[in-house]
Amino acid sequence: MLTPKGRGSLSEVVFEAMRGAAPSWRRALHTLPDTDEDLQITLWALYEMHYRGFEDVDEALEWQPELIELRRSLETTFEQDLRERIPHASPDGEFAEAFFGFVADHDGPSLATFVHREADHEQTLELLRMRSIYHLKESDPSAWLVPRLPDATKAALMELQFDEYGCGDVNRLHARMFARGMDDCGLRPEYGAYIDDVPLEVLEENNAMSLFGLNRRLRGAALGHLAAFEVTSSLPSRRMAQGLGRLGLAPSMIDYYAEHVEADAVHEQLAVRTICGSLLAEEPAQRDEIFFGAATCLDLEDRFARRMLQTWAA
Amino acid sequence: MTSPDEAGRQERPEQPDVILCADGPMLVRGDHVVQDADGGLHRTTRPISAICRCGKSGVPPWCDATHKVIPRRSA
Numbered sequence: 528m529l530t531p532k533g534r535g536s537l538s539e540v541v542f543e544a545m546r547g548a549a550p551s552w553r554r555a556l557h558t559l560p561d562t563d564e565d566l567q568i569t570l571w572a573l574y575e576m577h578y579r580g581f582e583d584v585d586e587a588l589e590w591q592p593e594l595i596e597l598r599r600s601l602e603t604t605f606e607q608d609l610r611e612r613i614p615h616a617s618p619d620g621e622f623a624e625a626f627f628g629f630v631a632d633h634d635g636p637s638l639a640t641f642v643h644r645e646a647d648h649e650q651t652l653e654l655l656r657m658r659s660i661y662h663l664k665e666s667d668p669s670a671w672l673v674p675r676l677p678d679a680t681k682a683a684l685m686e687l688q689f690d691e692y693g694c695g696d697v698n699r700l701h702a703r704m705f706a707r708g709m710d711d712c713g714l715r716p717e718y719g720a721y722i723d724d725v726p727l728e729v730l731e732e733n734n735a736m737s738l739f740g741l742n743r744r745l746r747g748a749a750l751g752h753l754a755a756f757e758v759t760s761s762l763p764s765r766r767m768a769q770g771l772g773r774l775g776l777a778p779s780m781i782d783y784y785a786e787h788v789e790a791d792a793v794h795e796q797l798a799v800r801t802i803c804g805s806l807l808a809e810e811p812a813q814r815d816e817i818f819f820g821a822a823t824c825l826d827l828e829d830r831f832a833r834r835m836l837q838t839w840a841a
Numbered sequence: 842m843t844s845p846d847e848a849g850r851q852e853r854p855e856q857p858d859v860i861l862c863a864d865g866p867m868l869v870r871g872d873h874v875v876q877d878a879d880g881g882l883h884r885t886t887r888p889i890s891a892i893c894r895c896g897k898s899g900v901p902p903w904c905d906a907t908h909k910v911i912p913r914r915s916a
Protein backbone atom coordinates (compact mmCIF):
# COMPACT_ATOMS: atom_id res chain seq x y z
CA MET A 528 0.00 0.00 0.00
CA LEU A 529 1.14 3.54 -0.75
CA THR A 530 0.53 6.53 1.53
CA PRO A 531 -3.05 7.80 1.18
CA LYS A 532 -4.00 11.05 -0.54
CA GLY A 533 -3.74 14.04 1.76
CA ARG A 534 -7.05 15.55 2.87
CA GLY A 535 -5.75 18.94 4.05
CA SER A 536 -2.65 20.89 5.10
CA LEU A 537 -1.56 18.57 7.89
CA SER A 538 -1.87 15.28 6.07
CA GLU A 539 -0.21 16.68 2.95
CA VAL A 540 2.79 17.99 4.87
CA VAL A 541 3.12 14.84 7.00
CA PHE A 542 2.78 12.35 4.14
CA GLU A 543 5.27 14.28 2.08
CA ALA A 544 7.71 14.24 4.99
CA MET A 545 7.15 10.51 5.53
CA ARG A 546 7.94 9.78 1.88
CA GLY A 547 10.84 12.22 1.63
CA ALA A 548 14.58 11.60 1.70
CA ALA A 549 15.32 14.66 3.89
CA PRO A 550 12.04 15.26 5.69
CA SER A 551 11.13 18.49 7.43
CA TRP A 552 9.70 17.20 10.70
CA ARG A 553 9.50 20.71 12.10
CA ARG A 554 6.99 21.71 9.46
CA ALA A 555 5.01 18.54 10.07
CA LEU A 556 4.87 19.27 13.79
CA HIS A 557 3.84 22.88 13.34
CA THR A 558 0.99 22.40 10.90
CA LEU A 559 -2.56 22.30 12.26
CA PRO A 560 -5.24 20.08 10.75
CA ASP A 561 -7.73 21.95 8.55
CA THR A 562 -10.60 19.61 9.32
CA ASP A 563 -11.47 16.48 11.31
CA GLU A 564 -10.92 14.49 8.16
CA ASP A 565 -7.43 15.94 7.77
CA LEU A 566 -6.66 14.98 11.38
CA GLN A 567 -8.13 11.48 11.06
CA ILE A 568 -6.38 10.50 7.82
CA THR A 569 -3.08 11.67 9.31
CA LEU A 570 -3.69 9.69 12.47
CA TRP A 571 -4.73 6.66 10.43
CA ALA A 572 -1.46 6.74 8.49
CA LEU A 573 0.58 7.20 11.67
CA TYR A 574 -1.12 4.17 13.21
CA GLU A 575 -0.62 2.22 10.00
CA MET A 576 3.15 2.55 10.50
CA HIS A 577 2.68 0.06 13.37
CA TYR A 578 0.70 -2.42 11.26
CA ARG A 579 1.89 -3.13 7.73
CA GLY A 580 3.26 0.29 6.83
CA PHE A 581 3.56 1.81 3.34
CA GLU A 582 5.69 0.82 0.39
CA ASP A 583 6.73 4.45 -0.09
CA VAL A 584 7.78 5.05 3.54
CA ASP A 585 10.97 3.76 5.16
CA GLU A 586 9.88 1.26 7.81
CA ALA A 587 12.54 2.61 10.18
CA LEU A 588 10.26 5.63 10.64
CA GLU A 589 7.87 3.54 12.76
CA TRP A 590 9.50 4.98 15.89
CA GLN A 591 10.59 8.36 14.51
CA PRO A 592 10.24 10.62 17.59
CA GLU A 593 8.53 13.47 15.71
CA LEU A 594 5.93 11.11 14.25
CA ILE A 595 5.27 9.63 17.68
CA GLU A 596 4.98 13.13 19.12
CA LEU A 597 2.52 14.08 16.40
CA ARG A 598 0.54 10.89 16.92
CA ARG A 599 0.33 11.55 20.66
CA SER A 600 -0.95 15.04 20.06
CA LEU A 601 -3.60 13.97 17.51
CA GLU A 602 -4.78 11.01 19.54
CA THR A 603 -5.14 13.14 22.67
CA THR A 604 -7.54 15.42 20.76
CA PHE A 605 -9.37 12.41 19.36
CA GLU A 606 -9.70 10.69 22.75
CA GLN A 607 -11.09 13.88 24.31
CA ASP A 608 -13.67 14.08 21.53
CA LEU A 609 -14.67 10.47 22.03
CA ARG A 610 -15.07 10.94 25.78
CA GLU A 611 -17.20 14.04 25.29
CA ARG A 612 -19.54 12.16 23.00
CA ILE A 613 -20.32 9.42 25.51
CA PRO A 614 -22.60 9.64 28.59
CA HIS A 615 -20.49 9.18 31.70
CA ALA A 616 -22.62 6.88 33.82
CA SER A 617 -22.22 3.15 33.21
CA PRO A 618 -25.03 0.75 34.13
CA ASP A 619 -25.07 -1.06 37.49
CA GLY A 620 -25.70 -4.70 38.23
CA GLU A 621 -24.12 -8.04 37.39
CA PHE A 622 -21.67 -7.29 34.59
CA ALA A 623 -22.70 -9.70 31.80
CA GLU A 624 -26.39 -8.93 32.21
CA ALA A 625 -25.70 -5.20 32.44
CA PHE A 626 -23.50 -5.34 29.34
CA PHE A 627 -25.89 -7.32 27.15
CA GLY A 628 -28.70 -5.04 28.37
CA PHE A 629 -26.68 -1.91 27.59
CA VAL A 630 -26.10 -3.03 24.01
CA ALA A 631 -29.68 -4.28 23.57
CA ASP A 632 -31.10 -0.94 24.77
CA HIS A 633 -29.01 0.94 22.23
CA ASP A 634 -31.18 1.82 19.29
CA GLY A 635 -29.23 2.97 16.26
CA PRO A 636 -29.64 2.84 12.48
CA SER A 637 -28.59 -0.51 10.98
CA LEU A 638 -26.73 -0.86 7.71
CA ALA A 639 -27.23 -4.64 7.86
CA THR A 640 -31.01 -4.17 7.92
CA PHE A 641 -30.73 -1.85 4.91
CA VAL A 642 -28.62 -4.37 3.00
CA HIS A 643 -31.00 -7.15 4.01
CA ARG A 644 -34.10 -5.46 2.57
CA GLU A 645 -33.35 -2.51 0.33
CA ALA A 646 -29.78 -1.84 -0.76
CA ASP A 647 -29.00 -2.18 -4.45
CA HIS A 648 -25.93 -3.82 -5.88
CA GLU A 649 -23.84 -0.62 -6.09
CA GLN A 650 -24.68 0.48 -2.55
CA THR A 651 -23.75 -2.92 -1.18
CA LEU A 652 -20.41 -2.93 -2.99
CA GLU A 653 -19.77 0.57 -1.66
CA LEU A 654 -20.40 -0.66 1.87
CA LEU A 655 -18.01 -3.59 1.35
CA ARG A 656 -15.31 -1.16 0.19
CA MET A 657 -15.80 0.89 3.36
CA ARG A 658 -15.77 -2.19 5.57
CA SER A 659 -12.63 -3.49 3.89
CA ILE A 660 -10.45 -1.00 5.75
CA TYR A 661 -11.14 -2.89 8.95
CA HIS A 662 -12.02 -6.39 7.76
CA LEU A 663 -8.72 -6.77 5.91
CA LYS A 664 -6.95 -6.29 9.24
CA GLU A 665 -9.67 -7.94 11.27
CA SER A 666 -8.71 -8.55 14.91
CA ASP A 667 -5.29 -6.95 14.52
CA PRO A 668 -6.05 -4.00 16.84
CA SER A 669 -7.05 -6.45 19.60
CA ALA A 670 -3.80 -8.36 19.13
CA TRP A 671 -1.87 -5.37 20.53
CA LEU A 672 -3.54 -6.02 23.87
CA VAL A 673 -2.29 -9.51 24.54
CA PRO A 674 0.94 -8.77 26.44
CA ARG A 675 -0.79 -5.99 28.38
CA LEU A 676 -3.37 -8.08 30.18
CA PRO A 677 -3.52 -10.14 33.37
CA ASP A 678 -3.04 -13.91 32.77
CA ALA A 679 -6.68 -15.00 32.85
CA THR A 680 -7.74 -12.23 30.46
CA LYS A 681 -4.81 -12.97 28.17
CA ALA A 682 -5.78 -16.64 27.95
CA ALA A 683 -9.42 -15.75 27.34
CA LEU A 684 -8.61 -13.20 24.62
CA MET A 685 -6.32 -15.67 22.85
CA GLU A 686 -9.08 -18.26 22.79
CA LEU A 687 -11.14 -15.79 20.75
CA GLN A 688 -8.23 -14.50 18.66
CA PHE A 689 -7.17 -18.03 17.71
CA ASP A 690 -10.56 -18.50 16.07
CA GLU A 691 -10.39 -15.06 14.37
CA TYR A 692 -6.99 -15.94 12.97
CA GLY A 693 -8.23 -19.21 11.50
CA CYS A 694 -7.06 -21.71 14.17
CA GLY A 695 -3.79 -22.15 12.30
CA ASP A 696 -5.41 -22.39 8.84
CA VAL A 697 -4.70 -19.28 6.77
CA ASN A 698 -7.76 -19.97 4.60
CA ARG A 699 -9.98 -19.58 7.64
CA LEU A 700 -8.30 -16.38 8.81
CA HIS A 701 -11.22 -13.95 8.82
CA ALA A 702 -9.29 -11.20 7.03
CA ARG A 703 -8.32 -13.72 4.33
CA MET A 704 -11.95 -14.87 3.95
CA PHE A 705 -12.99 -11.25 3.47
CA ALA A 706 -10.23 -10.68 0.89
CA ARG A 707 -11.43 -13.70 -1.09
CA GLY A 708 -14.99 -12.33 -0.95
CA MET A 709 -13.80 -8.91 -2.19
CA ASP A 710 -11.95 -10.50 -5.09
CA ASP A 711 -14.95 -12.63 -6.07
CA CYS A 712 -17.20 -9.53 -5.94
CA GLY A 713 -14.88 -7.81 -8.43
CA LEU A 714 -13.44 -5.51 -5.75
CA ARG A 715 -9.78 -4.96 -4.89
CA PRO A 716 -8.72 -7.38 -2.16
CA GLU A 717 -5.44 -5.67 -1.24
CA TYR A 718 -5.03 -4.35 2.24
CA GLY A 719 -5.97 -0.64 2.44
CA ALA A 720 -6.89 -0.42 -1.25
CA TYR A 721 -9.90 1.84 -0.67
CA ILE A 722 -8.50 4.15 2.00
CA ASP A 723 -8.83 7.21 -0.28
CA ASP A 724 -12.57 6.54 -0.71
CA VAL A 725 -13.69 6.24 2.89
CA PRO A 726 -15.40 9.06 4.78
CA LEU A 727 -14.47 10.54 8.15
CA GLU A 728 -16.66 8.07 10.05
CA VAL A 729 -14.74 5.04 8.78
CA LEU A 730 -11.42 6.65 9.69
CA GLU A 731 -12.75 7.33 13.18
CA GLU A 732 -13.96 3.76 13.62
CA ASN A 733 -10.59 2.37 12.62
CA ASN A 734 -8.57 4.93 14.57
CA ALA A 735 -10.53 4.32 17.76
CA MET A 736 -9.55 0.64 17.66
CA SER A 737 -5.88 1.50 17.15
CA LEU A 738 -6.00 4.17 19.85
CA PHE A 739 -7.41 1.68 22.35
CA GLY A 740 -5.15 -1.16 21.26
CA LEU A 741 -1.89 0.80 21.26
CA ASN A 742 -2.27 2.46 24.66
CA ARG A 743 -2.02 0.11 27.62
CA ARG A 744 -3.91 2.53 29.86
CA LEU A 745 -6.91 2.11 27.51
CA ARG A 746 -7.02 -1.71 27.79
CA GLY A 747 -10.45 -1.60 29.46
CA ALA A 748 -11.86 0.54 26.66
CA ALA A 749 -10.28 -1.79 24.09
CA LEU A 750 -11.93 -4.85 25.59
CA GLY A 751 -15.26 -3.04 25.99
CA HIS A 752 -15.07 -2.04 22.33
CA LEU A 753 -14.27 -5.62 21.34
CA ALA A 754 -17.20 -6.94 23.38
CA ALA A 755 -19.69 -4.44 21.91
CA PHE A 756 -18.40 -5.23 18.43
CA GLU A 757 -18.95 -8.96 18.97
CA VAL A 758 -22.35 -8.49 20.62
CA THR A 759 -23.54 -6.51 17.59
CA SER A 760 -22.15 -8.91 14.99
CA SER A 761 -24.04 -12.20 14.93
CA LEU A 762 -27.59 -11.05 14.09
CA PRO A 763 -26.45 -8.30 11.65
CA SER A 764 -24.12 -10.78 9.94
CA ARG A 765 -27.11 -13.00 9.22
CA ARG A 766 -28.95 -10.03 7.70
CA MET A 767 -25.87 -9.19 5.64
CA ALA A 768 -25.59 -12.79 4.40
CA GLN A 769 -29.28 -12.78 3.43
CA GLY A 770 -28.98 -9.38 1.74
CA LEU A 771 -25.94 -10.48 -0.26
CA GLY A 772 -27.84 -13.62 -1.23
CA ARG A 773 -30.83 -11.52 -2.36
CA LEU A 774 -28.49 -9.51 -4.62
CA GLY A 775 -26.76 -12.62 -5.96
CA LEU A 776 -23.31 -11.56 -4.74
CA ALA A 777 -20.36 -13.96 -4.57
CA PRO A 778 -20.87 -17.06 -2.38
CA SER A 779 -17.45 -16.52 -0.76
CA MET A 780 -18.60 -13.13 0.56
CA ILE A 781 -21.84 -14.68 1.80
CA ASP A 782 -19.70 -17.33 3.52
CA TYR A 783 -17.69 -14.64 5.27
CA TYR A 784 -20.84 -13.23 6.86
CA ALA A 785 -22.37 -16.66 7.48
CA GLU A 786 -19.18 -17.66 9.32
CA HIS A 787 -19.66 -14.64 11.58
CA VAL A 788 -23.20 -15.65 12.53
CA GLU A 789 -21.96 -18.73 14.34
CA ALA A 790 -18.49 -17.55 15.28
CA ASP A 791 -19.72 -14.36 16.87
CA ALA A 792 -22.53 -16.09 18.75
CA VAL A 793 -19.60 -17.76 20.56
CA HIS A 794 -17.36 -14.70 20.60
CA GLU A 795 -19.94 -12.39 22.13
CA GLN A 796 -20.24 -14.71 25.11
CA LEU A 797 -16.46 -15.02 25.43
CA ALA A 798 -15.85 -11.28 25.04
CA VAL A 799 -18.37 -10.36 27.71
CA ARG A 800 -18.01 -13.23 30.16
CA THR A 801 -14.50 -14.65 30.01
CA ILE A 802 -12.56 -11.67 28.61
CA CYS A 803 -14.15 -8.55 30.18
CA GLY A 804 -15.32 -10.68 33.12
CA SER A 805 -11.79 -11.81 33.99
CA LEU A 806 -10.38 -8.30 33.60
CA LEU A 807 -12.99 -7.00 36.03
CA ALA A 808 -12.22 -9.77 38.51
CA GLU A 809 -8.63 -8.48 38.69
CA GLU A 810 -9.20 -4.81 37.95
CA PRO A 811 -12.69 -3.78 39.03
CA ALA A 812 -11.84 -0.13 38.41
CA GLN A 813 -11.88 -0.86 34.65
CA ARG A 814 -15.67 -1.17 34.58
CA ASP A 815 -16.31 2.42 33.48
CA GLU A 816 -13.60 2.13 30.84
CA ILE A 817 -15.17 -1.05 29.48
CA PHE A 818 -18.47 0.77 29.08
CA PHE A 819 -16.69 3.78 27.56
CA GLY A 820 -15.14 1.51 24.93
CA ALA A 821 -18.46 -0.22 24.28
CA ALA A 822 -20.39 3.05 23.97
CA THR A 823 -17.73 4.38 21.59
CA CYS A 824 -18.06 1.32 19.38
CA LEU A 825 -21.84 1.75 19.17
CA ASP A 826 -21.66 5.52 18.67
CA LEU A 827 -19.09 5.37 15.87
CA GLU A 828 -21.09 2.72 14.02
CA ASP A 829 -24.23 4.90 14.37
CA ARG A 830 -22.39 7.83 12.86
CA PHE A 831 -21.16 5.72 9.96
CA ALA A 832 -24.61 4.19 9.39
CA ARG A 833 -26.30 7.62 9.43
CA ARG A 834 -23.74 8.95 6.98
CA MET A 835 -24.23 6.11 4.50
CA LEU A 836 -28.04 6.07 4.80
CA GLN A 837 -28.15 9.83 4.22
CA THR A 838 -25.86 9.56 1.21
CA TRP A 839 -27.96 6.81 -0.31
CA ALA A 840 -31.25 8.59 0.43
CA ALA A 841 -30.07 11.75 -1.34
CA MET B 842 -21.72 -35.57 28.41
CA THR B 843 -19.69 -33.38 30.68
CA SER B 844 -21.40 -32.22 33.81
CA PRO B 845 -20.89 -28.67 35.02
CA ASP B 846 -20.58 -30.11 38.49
CA GLU B 847 -17.76 -28.38 40.33
CA ALA B 848 -16.91 -31.45 42.38
CA GLY B 849 -14.60 -33.18 39.93
CA ARG B 850 -12.63 -30.07 39.10
CA GLN B 851 -10.38 -29.45 42.06
CA GLU B 852 -7.29 -29.49 39.82
CA ARG B 853 -8.34 -26.55 37.65
CA PRO B 854 -11.32 -25.07 39.41
CA GLU B 855 -11.08 -21.86 37.43
CA GLN B 856 -11.28 -23.45 33.96
CA PRO B 857 -14.63 -25.07 33.07
CA ASP B 858 -15.12 -27.18 29.94
CA VAL B 859 -18.75 -26.15 29.75
CA ILE B 860 -20.19 -22.71 30.48
CA LEU B 861 -23.93 -22.12 30.79
CA CYS B 862 -24.75 -18.57 29.73
CA ALA B 863 -27.75 -16.96 31.42
CA ASP B 864 -30.57 -16.59 28.83
CA GLY B 865 -28.15 -17.82 26.19
CA PRO B 866 -26.26 -20.83 24.86
CA MET B 867 -24.10 -23.50 26.44
CA LEU B 868 -20.44 -23.00 25.55
CA VAL B 869 -18.39 -26.17 25.18
CA ARG B 870 -14.63 -26.28 24.80
CA GLY B 871 -12.95 -28.87 22.61
CA ASP B 872 -14.06 -31.47 20.14
CA HIS B 873 -17.54 -32.90 20.56
CA VAL B 874 -20.24 -34.62 18.57
CA VAL B 875 -23.61 -33.13 19.47
CA GLN B 876 -26.84 -35.02 18.90
CA ASP B 877 -29.79 -32.78 18.06
CA ALA B 878 -33.41 -33.37 19.07
CA ASP B 879 -34.06 -35.39 15.90
CA GLY B 880 -31.10 -37.66 16.40
CA GLY B 881 -28.83 -35.90 13.87
CA LEU B 882 -25.12 -35.77 14.72
CA HIS B 883 -23.04 -32.58 14.45
CA ARG B 884 -19.32 -32.32 15.07
CA THR B 885 -17.93 -29.12 16.54
CA THR B 886 -15.71 -27.17 14.14
CA ARG B 887 -14.12 -24.52 16.36
CA PRO B 888 -12.10 -24.50 19.58
CA ILE B 889 -15.13 -23.40 21.54
CA SER B 890 -18.72 -23.80 20.38
CA ALA B 891 -22.06 -22.37 21.47
CA ILE B 892 -24.92 -24.85 21.63
CA CYS B 893 -28.40 -23.38 21.41
CA ARG B 894 -30.51 -23.76 24.53
CA CYS B 895 -33.45 -21.55 23.51
CA GLY B 896 -34.61 -23.83 20.70
CA LYS B 897 -35.00 -20.96 18.23
CA SER B 898 -31.66 -20.96 16.43
CA GLY B 899 -31.70 -20.95 12.63
CA VAL B 900 -28.57 -23.14 12.58
CA PRO B 901 -29.30 -25.79 15.22
CA PRO B 902 -27.72 -27.26 17.24
CA TRP B 903 -25.48 -24.15 17.27
CA CYS B 904 -26.48 -20.79 18.74
CA ASP B 905 -26.90 -17.95 16.24
CA ALA B 906 -27.78 -15.30 18.84
CA THR B 907 -31.52 -15.54 18.07
CA HIS B 908 -32.06 -15.97 21.82
CA LYS B 909 -31.49 -12.22 22.13
CA VAL B 910 -34.59 -11.33 20.13
CA ILE B 911 -37.04 -13.67 21.85
CA PRO B 912 -38.77 -12.63 25.08
CA ARG B 913 -36.58 -13.54 28.04
CA ARG B 914 -37.66 -16.17 30.50
CA SER B 915 -37.71 -14.98 34.07
CA ALA B 916 -34.41 -15.48 35.86
Ligand code: FES
Pocket residue numbers: 864865866867892893894895896897898899903904905906907908909
Ligand atom coordinates in the same frame (compact mmCIF):
# COMPACT_ATOMS: atom_id res chain seq x y z
S1 FES C 1 -29.36 -20.01 22.64
FE1 FES C 1 -28.63 -18.67 21.17
S2 FES C 1 -29.97 -19.00 19.51
FE2 FES C 1 -30.71 -20.35 21.02
